[in-house]
Amino acid sequence: MTFIQGWHPVALSVSIEPGSSAGTHIGGQELVVWRDNSGVAHVWEDRCPHRGMKLSFGFVRGDHIACLYHGWQYDIAGQCRYVPAHPNLEVPATIKVPVFRTVEAAGMIWTSADADAGSPAAAGTADETVPVRSLYVDCDADELIAALKADLPAPFKGKSTATIAQLGDDLFRVATGDDTLLLGLQRLEDERAALHIVIAGPAASYAGAGQAHFLAWATALRGRLEQPAMTWPAHQAEAV
Amino acid sequence: MVPIETVRMRFTGRFAPDSFAAFANRRAERLDLGLALETGNPSLFDVTVSGQPDLIDAFEMACSLGPMDCLVLDCERATLHSGYMENRNR
Numbered sequence: 001m002t003f004i005q006g007w008h009p010v011a012l013s014v015s016i017e018p019g020s021s022a023g024t025h026i027g028g029q030e031l032v033v034w035r036d037n038s039g040v041a042h043v044w045e046d047r048c049p050h051r052g053m054k055l056s057f058g059f060v061r062g063d064h065i066a067c068l069y070h071g072w073q074y075d076i077a078g079q080c081r082y083v084p085a086h087p088n089l090e091v092p093a094t095i096k097v098p099v100f101r102t103v104e105a106a107g108m109i110w111t112s113a114d115a116d117a118g119s120p121a122a123a124g125t126a127d128e129t130v131p132v133r134s135l136y137v138d139c140d141a142d143e144l145i146a147a148l149k150a151d152l153p154a155p156f157k158g159k160s161t162a163t164i165a166q167l168g169d170d171l172f173r174v175a176t177g178d179d180t181l182l183l184g185l186q187r188l189e190d191e192r193a194a195l196h197i198v199i200a201g202p203a204a205s206y207a208g209a210g211q212a213h214f215l216a217w218a219t220a221l222r223g224r225l226e227q228p229a230m231t232w233p234a235h236q237a238e239a240v
Numbered sequence: 241m242v243p244i245e246t247v248r249m250r251f252t253g254r255f256a257p258d259s260f261a262a263f264a265n266r267r268a269e270r271l272d273l274g275l276a277l278e279t280g281n282p283s284l285f286d287v288t289v290s291g292q293p294d295l296i297d298a299f300e301m302a303c304s305l306g307p308m309d310c311l312v313l314d315c316e317r318a319t320l321h322s323g324y325m326e327n328r329n330r
Contacts, residue, residue, distance in 0.1 A: 049270065086294040088294075089295070092291075094270055095271075
């Protein structure tokens with residue numbers, strides 16, 4: 001896939017704390033997701049322009065992120081502002097990291113390389129969310145969604161049968177009993193995908209037992225997907 | 241005010257000329273340097289580069305490492321001009 005159009009989830013909001021960074025992928029494109037000390041999330045190309053080191057290994061300093069390798073510091077626009085080995089250097093505007101649009105919605109961090117993309121489909125879907133987990137699975141995204149549709153969760157509250165709706169390219173809503181889950185699909189690589197799962201609802205209703213209920217379902221879903229298919233060796237198959 | 245220099249560099253070694261020229265152009269662009277490629281052949285490259293001294297040093301270092309298909313054995317440099325200019329980033 002290409003990381004050009006639309007909005008794509010890259011993490012649960014709670015997973016990226018202020019002053020921290022993490023590396024991830026979309027369609028093989030390496031990205032750093034980081035949150036400055038004022039709480040604003042950023043998604044950039046995960047590569048220092050100096051020597052190519054991953055910025056996700058770097059350190060957040062206020063509203064700058066510093067490369068682990070030689071300490072070059074970049075402001076929130078991706079512009080290099082400080083080179084420790086040359087403290088008096090007026091860093092040219094050409095030394096800049098490609099940055100992507102970043103929005104937080106439905107308890108997830110979304111990014112887009114498309115300057116004309118409107119708001120992500122997740123915007124306005126939930127006033128309050130409770131995080132469940134990010135589920136990383138060794139299979140392609142289509143296989144993950146097919147498994148999800150075949151194995152929807154039992155409700156935490158209520159009794160009605162689960163249904164699933166696709167709200168956007170990478171956003172799904174599961175209604176089960178009285179509960180609603182929002183799931184952001186991240187297409188990491190050809191054979192690797194992730195689901196960022198949140199409960200739409202107040203923490204007072206779902207924190208603790210509700211989270212544990214859906215966490216158990218998600219973990220079991222991954223187990224079934226990654227479990228090798230049961231096959232019989234040829235000589236045993238004949239005997240059977 | 242920002243210090244600037246104009247420096248002439250002569251790289252000697254074994255070059256794939258198109259490859260080295262493209263490499264030098266990309267590095268100069270990244271470092272916001274002015275670059276004039278004056279002579280380029282399989283054994284020698286003469287260039288004139290202008291900009292902040294620290295960035296000129298970085299350019300020399302990058303080109304001394306060079307692209308995979310070139311081997312730089314030596315670099316001689318001579319400063320043609322030094323002075324100051326207004327900071328364009330402000």
